[in-house]
Each structure stands twice: as C-alpha cells, then as structure tokens.
Amino acid sequence: MTTPRSAQTLKRRGLLLVLSSPSGAGKTTLSRALLAEDEAITLSVSVTTRPPRPGEVDGRDYHFVDPARFDAMAKGGELLEWALVFGHLYGTPRAPVMAALKAGRDVLFDIDWQGTQQLRQADAKNDLVSIFLLPPSMTELARRLAGRATDSAEVVASRMARAKDEISHWAEYDHVLINDDAAVCLADIRAILTAARLRRRRQEGLVDFVRELMKDQASPST
Ligand SMILES: Nc1nc2c(ncn2[C@@H]2O[C@H](COP(=O)(O)OP(=O)(O)O)[C@@H](O)[C@H]2O)c(=O)[nH]1
Numbered sequence: 732m733t734t735p736r737s738a739q740t741l742k743r744r745g746l747l748l749v750l751s752s753p754s755g756a757g758k759t760t761l762s763r764a765l766l767a768e769d770e771a772i773t774l775s776v777s778v779t780t781r782p783p784r785p786g787e788v789d790g791r792d793y794h795f796v797d798p799a800r801f802d803a804m805a806k807g808g809e810l811l812e813w814a815l816v817f818g819h820l821y822g823t824p825r826a827p828v829m830a831a832l833k834a835g836r837d838v839l840f841d842i843d844w845q846g847t848q849q850l851r852q853a854d855a856k857n858d859l860v861s862i863f864l865l866p867p868s869m870t871e872l873a874r875r876l877a878g879r880a881t882d883s884a885e886v887v888a889s890r891m892a893r894a895k896d897e898i899s900h901w902a903e904y905d906h907v908l909i910n911d912d913a914a915v916c917l918a919d920i921r922a923i924l925t926a927a928r929l930r931r932r933r934q935e936g937l938v939d940f941v942r943e944l945m946k947d948q949a950s951p952s953t
C-alpha cells in the first residue's frame with residue numbers, strides 16, 4: 732500500500748516548538764507523550780547545573796554539568812540561550828538544534844520565558860511556535876508539584892512562589908492552553924504543531940510539487 736500524498740509528506744523546513752509553564756503544570760509529561768508518538772520531532776536536551784532528580788537520566792532528561800562547564804559553554808557560544816531559574820543555570824546547546832533543523836526535523840524545547848524571549852531574538856525566530864501551559868488552578872498546581880514527590884517541601888514551596896511570576900508572561904506566547912485533562916491538552920498541542928508544519932512558507936517541497944502539477948496532462952480514464 733502506498734502512502735497517500737499530502738502536504739505533510741513534502742520536504743519542509745524544521746520548526747522550533749517551545750513549551751513553557753510554571754513548574755508542575757505538565758510540560759515534561761506532555762513533551763514525553765508528544766515525542767513518543769511523533770517521529771518528526773526531537774527534544775532539545777538542555778544543560779543544567781541543577782542536581783538530577785531521582786529517576787532522571789543524564790543525556791536524556793538533561794546534561795547535568797557543573798557551573799564551570801556551564802560557564803565555559805556559555806562563553807564559548809555553545810548555547811543558543813540560557814537563564815538562571817530557581818537558583819540553577821539552564822541552557823540550550825546550539826549544535827544539536829541546528830543539525831536537526833537543517834535535516835528538516837522539528838525541535839521541542841521545554842524552557843522558561845527568559846529562554847523563549849532569547850529564541851525570539853535568534854536567527855530562527857521565524858520558525859518559532861510558542862505554547863504556554865496554564866494549570867487549571869493554583870490548588871491543582873500545588874497538588875501536582877507535591878504529588879511528583881521528587882522535590883523536597885522547600886523546593887516545592889519555592890516553585891509555587893515563582894509560579895505567578897512565570898504565569899505573568901503568558902501573553903507573550905502564540906498559543907495558551909489549560910492543562911486540565913492531559914489527553915485534551917496533548918490533542919491541542921498536536922493540532923498546533925500540524926497547522927504550523929503546513930504553513931505555506933515552511934513547505935519547500937510545494938514549489939516543485941505545484942510545478943509538476945501544472946505540467947501534468949490530465950488523462951481521464953473512462
Ligand atoms: N531558559 C531555559 N530554561 C530551561 C531550560 N531547561 C529547562 N528550563 C526551565 O527551567 C525550569 C525548571 O526546570 P526543571 O528543574 O526541570 O523543573 P520543572 O519545570 O519543575 O520540571 C522550567 O521552567 C524549565 O522549562 C533551558 O535550557 N533554558
């Protein structure tokens with residue numbers, strides 16, 4: 732059986748999909764679900780000076796580095812953006828992102844509002860699609876942070892204290908979703924991604940397709 736032709740199967744430029752939210756609203760959960768079902772998108776694995784949480788794997792969840800290494804990467808221009816969040820440094824390694832985009836793949840970023848602002852200034856700004864996730868309520872956010880059970884009560888409290896600051900940046904994003912039911916939210920993210928992929932200016936393969944279409948002599952089979 733052959734795959735039916737659709738604009739989705741044509742050659743196109745990769746895009747940058749950013750997910751931001753207050754800590755605990757569900758970025759990691761939704762990112763993992765999206766990555767598991769969509770082979771055309773790659774996660775940008777950040778470097779951080781934060782210690783690993785139980786269950787986190789170096790190179791999969793983050794590249795865990797010490798402050799000296801982080802500093803060297805930032806000074807050496809190896810980071811596309813970086814920021815200080817909750818007292819730790821976080822940054823996006825430049826090379827893997829550039830390689831993925833060049834190969835026509837999309838890249839998913841789980842980064843905060845400071846990093847998103849920096850990406851808006853970068854060369855790839857025209858290929859940036861940003862989504863902000865809101866929790867259904869602050870009570871539910873606190874419940875999710877506590878329920879994750881990977882952080883101390885002190886860390887949970889400091890993340891709750893920062894939540895309203897992060898939320899205050901919601902209007903800077905292209906799309907804003909409420910992550911109440913994760914399945915509904917994931918479907919919305921997929922819809923945004925599909926629409927962004929189908930934008931005409933991203934469809935490099937369309938020019939050739941339309942040229943061939945115009946040359947085609949219709950031969951109706953009766
Ligand atoms: N600017 C920037 N922020 C990042 C990066 N990686 C992670 N973050 C953000 O740092 C914050 C803390 O992340 P993390 O420690 O994993 O906690 P979590 O959001 O509670 O899971 C979140 O808002 C992340 O989106 C990065 O490379 N750059």
Ligand SMILES: Nc1ncnc2c1ncn2[C@@H]1O[C@H](COP(=O)(O)OP(=O)(O)O)[C@@H](O)[C@H]1O
Nearest residue numbers: 754755756757758759760875879910911912913
């Ligand atoms: N829609 C949802 N409904 C209920 N619990 C959720 C939902 N989305 C995420 N969670 C749970 O909330 C906690 C925090 O989610 P996580 O994805 O780690 O958030 P973030 O990466 O934004 O800090 C996790 O225990 C996760 O299983």
